Amino acid sequence: MKYGYFDDEKKEYVITRPDTPAPWVNYLGSPEYGAIVSNNAGGYSFAKSGANGRILRYVFNQFDEPGRYIYIRDNESRDFWSASWQPVGKDLSEYKSECHHGTAYTKMMADYSGIHSEVRYYVPLGKSYEVWSLAITNDTDKVRSVNVTGYAEFTNNSNYEQDQVNLQYSQFITKSVFHDNRVRQMIHANLDQIENGKEVDNKIVVNRFFGLAGAEVQSWCGDKEEFLGRYHGYGNPQGVINGKLNNQGNYNENGCGALTTALSIAPGETKEIAFLVGMKDDAEAGEIVASYTDTASVCKEELEELISYWHKQLSHFQVKTPSPEFDTMINTWNAYNCFMTFIWSRAASFTYCGLRNGYGYRDTVQDIQGVIHLAPEMAVEKIRFMLSAQVDNGGGLPLVKFTHNPGHEDTPDDASYVQETGHPAYRADDALWLFPTVYKYVSETGNVDFIDEVIPFANKDEGTVYEHLKRAIDFSMNHLGKHGMPAGLYADWNDCLRLGKDGESTFVALQFYYAMTILKEFAAYKKDESYIGYLDECQKNLGNLIQDLCWNEDRFIRGFTENGEVIGKRDDPEANMWLNPQSWAVISGLADEKQGDLALQQVYDRLNTEYGAILMDPPYHAHAFDGALAVIYNAGTKENAGIFSQSQGWIILAEALRGHGERAFEYFMENAPAAQNDRAEIRRLEPYCYGQFTEGKASPNFGRSHVHWLTGTASTVMVGCVEGILGMRPDFYGLHIAPSVPKAWDEFEIDKDFRGCHLHITVKNPNHAESGCKKLLVNGQEMEGNYIPEEILTAETVVELYLS
Ligand code: GLC
16 A cells, blocks of 8 residues: 655655655754654754753544644634644545655645645754744635644643653743744743853753744733643634634643644735744744744745755765665665664653663764765764773773763773663774774765864873774784674573673674774784784684584574573574674675575575565574574564664665676565555555565564664665675775666666766666676776776766666
8 A cells, every 4th residue: 555655856755645654854054953754743942952942742542633733724614623633633535635755844634625725844044943934825715814823832841851740840830921923931930040051950940932023912821731622622712713812821730832823815826924932032033933934935935045056965875776666765864864873872852852862883883884985074063972982991982971071980890880871891892893983984085184183082092093993903803702702791683682791792703703804904004014914813713613613504593501502503493594694694704605595595485475574483492592683673673583674774785796687686576665655554654765674574564663763774775785785895996886786777877976077877687687897988998897096086077887
């Protein structure tokens, strides 16, 4: 079943049926001000943090309520509806609507009883408030008198938890008043006489506003219960039914902003107004509302500016292939998904809003990878930040606090850190993610000077980027397990796998192996011969250990517990086949070709499904070892044999690195949201963004996906597609092009900005190969192999590659 389509030109997903199987949402704003909005206008807003800066309320698990509601009432018939289908929910035979989710804006069109409305929700570029701009048109031939009411439900406390569960406190600190076309909601208003913003019990006055521009407010309300009316709901607010709000604010209980304007619209006429929401002091709120006096043109300009900003960001890498699903994901939606995850890490969605007060180390370092090919200058800022969260012993801080202060942080070795963050110890993999991320950045940009940039460590001292990476190697070398592979510590990538402090994870061992390959390139650049010798030696030993201990006939095992139990053996009754050690054996370069292919074949035969490869199989149920936390989940779910979508990116990459274009693309298509647009009733999640996982074949809901938007999947699949399928593999001095594509692809094109030049690449495949380069021409000149050295790039470089 389908609920909409991709408009690739406008970079929008257009929802034509509003009764989607789940709220289908979009992200608006920036790290300063975030807003999530669903196709039925449900969602919340926050300043900086979804958990601690919550402005608009949203109740999880409540059928997508409340939201940014705009009610329209015909004052003659007294009939009313909403500019989004819900909350009023008119009969869909009479109410027509479209929701266009675009890059950082969402537009909703509705037609009902001869009135056309179009509301555009957005956060203006560089601003920290939101706009709901509304154009309302009379499509009939008589004058229509309508009331338009905007409704914003403020939280009673910026901390969402206090707002939801501590009402004996939070309901008694809120108060709202009205002046100059806006509702002003105050939290702790009673502290306004305390001198100069001094805090009392860590509290100060907080101001929010809900204003109207472009029309006069006819009536207003600042009290949720007064607006809705007891025993009414968002679908039939008493204030809207009455045709006039009560002109009263709240004092205690629940604040809100509700503003009604009365419009008389001539036949064919369009009126434009805008509601504005933010967390600003009163004077600034006044200035903001006043700046929208020329409503229609200000909003139009802002929206255009926003669209061109985002389309420019995306323009740095565009493809044209025979697969519309691949194109829409790479050109727009996977890329936008990567940016959103990059901006908000995993901290704000409809399933999670950031109980943790910081950034997860591995998550953040991985997420950076998804935007490097589009916005390396943005990426490097975050890389610096994450390097500054590396402890001087080389390990990463499992949680990097929002208040991170490089050089002055406590660490998992300090009780204070453990108490504050809830993270008891270092994780085995955190700092190892730095290697591919830093490498990708330096290779994308050619900015080799970055290697020598000095960056502080989290707790004390500082060092060059090169030194930081060396310390990460030291960290693993100083924490070896019983067999001499990196120790399991608290956990590896898999949050649900506790091998024990001295256990050993094959995945981490493979990451470590790969890290050494990468660092050798940096060392070669630094002409650090003795260090290369050291790494060669360590890598050889580690490689031998992995081969001896972890290869189990046709697959790599998952690891050893600290008691010496082997996890993931082929004759185990449960969890005898794991995805990540197989893909990473190839990615890391550890597996030889034959071994790699055998392991990949096992994945294909044993783990692959029509929705992607499951994380491991069979699920844990009766034979879970003590550290197999996955058993807490239902079979076929999350880490317990779910299709953990993040891992899909790695299997795409592994197959592509082996030149298996057919397989790589098959793995892409199975889990690509866009490829499931017509199976929305099964997938449920938005068909334009990744989720954390899809239920595996052990679940009765096989194919249903969960935990939308902010997931590591966005970046791993992006890397799997860009580096893997499309084969864009830069190194310090140029670019390798090594596509692995379906045989059926005759030809495809890539437009890529690279080191100040534009590359227009055409890949031709007359012999229907999956991979392999027969000939590479750069501006007509034939290259040796598939490599383009940086020196020969021109402002407009024309590249032609013939697959063998
Ligand atoms: C979640 C976590 C991530 C972890 C993954 C696998 O996505 O955010 O840190 O690696 O699950 O357990």
